[in-house]
Amino acid sequence: MYQRRHVPSPRALAKSYRFLRLPLTLDVGPIVAEIEAANIDWLPSQWKWHLGTSFCILRGGQERGWPGSRLTSGGGIDAPALAPLPRLRELLDTAFPARPVSAWLGLSPPDSRIHLHVDNTPHWDEHHRFHVPLITTPAARLCVAGRFLHLPAGTAWAFNNSVPHGAENLGPPRIHLMVDLPPTPEVEALVAAGTAEDGAKDPEAMARLSRDPMESIPEGMKSDAYLLWRLAQQ
Ligand SMILES: [Fe+2]
Numbered sequence: 714m715y716q717r718r719h720v721p722s723p724r725a726l727a728k729s730y731r732f733l734r735l736p737l738t739l740d741v742g743p744i745v746a747e748i749e750a751a752n753i754d755w756l757p758s759q760w761k762w763h764l765g766t767s768f769c770i771l772r773g774g775q776e777r778g779w780p781g782s783r784l785t786s787g788g789g790i791d792a793p794a795l796a797p798l799p800r801l802r803e804l805l806d807t808a809f810p811a812r813p814v815s816a817w818l819g820l821s822p823p824d825s826r827i828h829l830h831v832d833n834t835p836h837w838d839e840h841h842r843f844h845v846p847l848i849t850t851p852a853a854r855l856c857v858a859g860r861f862l863h864l865p866a867g868t869a870w871a872f873n874n875s876v877p878h879g880a881e882n883l884g885p886p887r888i889h890l891m892v893d894l895p896p897t898p899e900v901e902a903l904v905a906a907g908t909a910e911d912g913a914k915d916p917e918a919m920a921r922l923s924r925d926p927m928e929s930i931p932e933g934m935k936s937d938a939y940l941l942w943r944l945a946q947q
Contacts, residue, residue, distance in 0.1 A: 733907030787814030810899035813892035852884030860912030
């Protein structure tokens with residue numbers, strides 16, 4: 714992987730799965746309608762392994778001087794982008810057994826990929842990462858530890874972000890909701906009730922996700938010296 718070495722937090726959660734389907738029923742139709750009617754301000758990825766994808770921060774920590782910094786900690790502070798999305802805010806506040814401390818939308822355009830990496834902050838080590846696919850097709854798959862799986866819209870998953878992972882979308886635009894949850898007893902009980910799915914091998918897709926992500930830096934980013942410096946630190 715093209716990533717600096719990560720020393721996990723001493724309080725890192727043990728995640729002994731790739732994908733865990735959670736017994737949560739979510740009505741995402743109204744959420745999708747709300748997102749489609751909103752003028753979402755998509756931010757190009759600020760992490761090199763996500764180049765070519767975009768995100769919209771809904772909740773997180775304090776802004777620390779660079780776009781995306783709210784997601785590296787978990788302050789539970791609603792971002793301005795959540796204000797015009799009341800259904801989504803209600804889902805964040807009611808759908809999970811604890812209040813997510815960080816949340817964002819991830820947009821993967823057609824023919825985009827997230828190269829292999831591990832999530833490398835103490836915050837990410839110490840929280841559970843859930844995915845809720847909102848708009849997707851079977852051509853959009855996530856990868857964890859060498860296996861690929863499509864997550865259908867309206868389902869909810871615990872996703873192991875502490876081992877090498879990535880994504881590929883060969884279909885139309887795909888949008889997932891991602892949340893980070895603290896390991897409260899209620900959250901741990903939900904995770905324990907999940908059903909593990911391993912996914913499938915795909916050597917050709919693995920080869921694509923294993924390439925140096927800086928090969929695919931968009932032309933428009935090459936003149937942003939501060940962004941290039943940050944990407945090089947990752
Ligand atoms: Fe990640």
